[in-house]
Amino acid sequence: QVQLVESGGGLVQAGGSLRLSCAASGSIVSLNVMGWYRQAPGKQRELVARIGSGGITIYADSVKGRFTISRDNAKNTVNLQMNSLEPEDTAVYYCNVWMVTGNYWGQGTQVTVSS
Numbered sequence: 001q002v003q004l005v006e007s008g009g010g011l012v013q014a015g016g017s018l019r020l021s022c023a024a025s026g027s028i029v030s031l032n033v034m035g036w037y038r039q040a041p042g043k044q045r046e047l048v049a050r051i052g053s054g055g056i057t058i059y060a061d062s063v064k065g066r067f068t069i070s071r072d073n074a075k076n077t078v079n080l081q082m083n084s085l086e087p088e089d090t091a092v093y094y095c096n097v098w099m100v101t102g103n104y105w106g107q108g109t110q111v112t113v114s115s
Contacts, residue, residue: 002026002104004095009109017083022095022106024076033098034071034078038091048093049080085113
């Protein structure tokens with residue numbers, strides 16, 4: 001059993017910043033890719049950013065230059081620093097991790113950006 005606990009969501013004005021954190025616990029076996037996805041109302045879930053065990057990162061074009069993903073392998077955590085937030089960033093953000101035992105999702109945290 002693997003648990004992913006997200007924190008850091010909330011309401012912010014356009015141009016502001018938020019930092020999301022996700023802590024993995026339970027039967028952790030070699031965390032491979034860790035990432036963040038988001039789902040806005042009426043839209044499909046989409047990749048925001050992900051980071052491999054070696055630190056290689058991938059970002060959605062819409063967040064490049066504004067968001068930064070990082071991970072702490074000793075603490076089994078992944079973070080998403082979100083700057084210059086836009087109303088279009090409003091969504092539920094989900095933590096995701098890949099391990100040899102499978103793919104796991106957090107419960108999601110709401111991010112709302114007001115104009």
